[in-house]
Structures are given as structure tokens and as C-alpha cells.
Amino acid sequence: MLQHxxxxxxxxxxxxxxxxxxxxxxxxxxxxEEYGEEVFNTGKNLKIEMDEYDDEACHCLLFHKPTHxxxxxxxxxxxxxxxxxxxxxxHICNDGFDTNIISLAELRSKETGEVSRMAIESSFRxxxxxxxxxxxxxxxxxxxxxxxxxxxxxxxxxLMGVLSCxxxxxxxxxxxxxxKLAKLLKMFGIQLKQIGSVIEFHGQRAPFVLYPQSxxxxxxxxFRELCAQIKEExxxxxxxxxxxxxxxxxxxxxxxxxxxxxxxxxxxxLHH
Numbered sequence: 178m179l180q181h182x183x184x185x186x187x188x189x190x191x192x193x194x195x196x197x198x199x200x201x202x203x204x205x206x207x208x209x210e211e212y213g214e215e216v217f218n219t220g221k222n223l224k225i226e227m228d229e230y231d232d233e234a235c236h237c238l239l240f241h242k243p244t245h246x247x248x249x250x251x252x253x254x255x256x257x258x259x260x261x262x263x264x265x266x267x268h269i270c271n272d273g274f275d276t277n278i279i280s281l282a283e284l285r286s287k288e289t290g291e292v293s294r295m296a297i298e299s300s301f302r303x304x305x306x307x308x309x310x311x312x313x314x315x316x317x318x319x320x321x322x323x324x325x326x327x328x329x330x331x332x333x334x335x336l337m338g339v340l341s342c343x344x345x346x347x348x349x350x351x352x353x354x355x356x357k358l359a360k361l362l363k364m365f366g367i368q369l370k371q372i373g374s375v376i377e378f379h380g381q382r383a384p385f386v387l388y389p390q391s392x393x394x395x396x397x398x399x400f401r402e403l404c405a406q407i408k409e410e411x412x413x414x415x416x417x418x419x420x421x422x423x424x425x426x427x428x429x430x431x432x433x434x435x436x437x438x439x440x441x442x443x444x445x446x447l448h449h
Contacts, residue, residue: 178329179399179403182406183406186242186330187240188407188411189238189240190235190237192236200238201226201227201231202225204226204294207250207296207298207299208226212379231252234252234255235253235255235345237251237334237337239334239337241301247298248298249334250294251337251338252293252294253291253292253338253345253347254290258287264351267284270353270373272373279349279386288348289351290345290349290351291351292335292341292342292387293352295334297330297331301330329365329403332362332367335362335365336407338350339367339389340404342387347389349386349387349388349389352384352386353383354382354385355380355382356375356381359371365396365397365400367395368387369385369387370385370388
């Protein structure tokens with residue numbers, strides 16, 4: 178898995194105005210394609226998708242290495258103790274949360290944030306639970322036909338969220354996601370607990386609490402290596418090669434991606 182990732186992808190901490198613009202354009206492209214321009218777009222003339230939490234959020238991008246094109250995104254919104262502004266999830270889950278798992282005091286503290294806007298470009302997307310989950314890579318007839326049997330791009334984004342939580346010293350993170358995605362991430366070792374009822378929000382979703390440190394500690398050795406690679410990339414401070422100008426209207430042609438080592442596309446399932 179690590180070799181496959183190193184060949185096809187790399188992670189970037191989107192901490193400059195240029196990279197943040199790329200992130201907002203990618204979000205717009207994915208959401209406009211999925212739900213229509215009117216649903217998520219807040220910068221229609223600029224073809225970007227932004228909200229009031231972006232200024233204080235930690236943004237991460239996943240790039241396709243052969244083309245240096247952004248294809249995945251996730252952000253972490255820390256709770257702002259100064260403004261006392263609720264996390265986005267509280268505006269959506271009106272029925273509240275299971276306070277036996279996480280109290281409102283913990284939810285609204287400097288130890289908590291929210292992982293959201295998880296998105297993967299449609300050319301790489303397929304619902305992760307539509308393919309069988311297998312932990313062992315297998316070869317068919319010859320090494321040129323090697324395929325990845327694990328749909329691991331959701332894990333890459335989840336690891337970016339875990340690492341962002343560790344970097345900002347958060348004990349908890351909440352997220353709104355499809356229960357089937359949560360089940361998949363748990364199989365990778367991500368530690369999640371459902372803290373509320375399933376609701377209708379662009380599909381069936383439920384609130385979860387994510388435990389960053391125990392998630393890291395529970396990773397299997399191969400996934401730990403992948404996490405270490407992503408951490409190294411997120412900490413990289415040099416220039417990003419061939420910084421792209423993302424065109425939200427004309428998608429990149431990925432027809433030759435993985436020609437000899439193909440990849441099951443991943444999913445975009447967490448995006449409030």
C-alpha cells in the first residue's frame with residue numbers, strides 16, 4: 178500500500194492563500210457536480226465553496242502525483258473558546274448527542290474540534306463499501322496487472338484528520354458521516370463512536386466522535402507506515418511542485434491513472 182501511495186499520491190498542508198484557493202475550488206467542483214451549484218456554493222462567481230469556519234480551520238489536500246492535480250480534501254475546525262461559536266455539527270444535529278460518550282462541556286472545549294468537508298474528486302470515487310474489503314494485495318497474471326484490493330483513499334483523508342488533531346493537541350474530534358464509511362474506517366483502525374441518531378443530510382448520516390491518539394495507536398504496521406509518510410508530507414515546508422490552477426469546469430482526464438497498477442476510486446461521504 179505504501180509503495181502504491183508513494184507512486185500515485187501525496188499530501189499537502191494547505192496553509193497558504195494559493196493552496197486554500199485550490200482547496201475551495203476543489204470543494205466547489207465536487208459539490209457542484211454532486212448536488213448542483215446552488216447547494217454548497219457561496220462564491221458563485223469565483224467557482225469556490227467557503228463558509229465562516231474556513232479562516233480558523235486546518236486544511237489538507239491530497240494530490241495525484243503524476244499530474245500534480247488536487248483530488249482530495251479534508252479540514253479540521255478547532256472549537257473557538259474565545260468566540261464560543263458552536264461547531265458546525267451542532268447546527269445540523271438538532272436532537273443532540275449522547276452525553277454519556279461525550280459531554281457538552283467536552284464538545285465545547287479547547288480539546289475538541291470537528292473534521293469535515295471530506296471530499297474526493299469523482300474520477301477517483303466509488304463508495305468504499307461497494308467493493309470487498311481485503312487486507313492482502315494479490316497479483317493476477319504478472320506484476321503489470323497488480324491491483325490494490327483496498328480502497329484506502331478515505332483512510333488517507335482520515336489520517337490527515339488524525340494528524341491535524343495531534344498537531345493541534347486535540348483529545349476529541351467530531352464528524353458527521355455515513356455509518357457505512359464509519360464502519361470502513363473502523364476496519365482500518367480509526368477509533369470512532371456514534372454519538373447521535375442517523376439523520377437525513379444529503380443522505381443518511383450520523384454524528385461520531387473520533388479519538389485521534391487511540392486511532393494512531395490502533396493502526397496496523399502497514400497503515401502506520403502510510404501515516405508516517407503522510408505526516409512527513411504535511412510537515413514539508415518547501416515548494417509544492419507544479420502548483421496547479423484547478424479548473425472547476427473542465428475535469429482532468431484520469432483515464433491512464435493506474436494503467437499498470439490500478440486503483441479502485443474512493444468516496445466523498447463526509448462534507449457538512
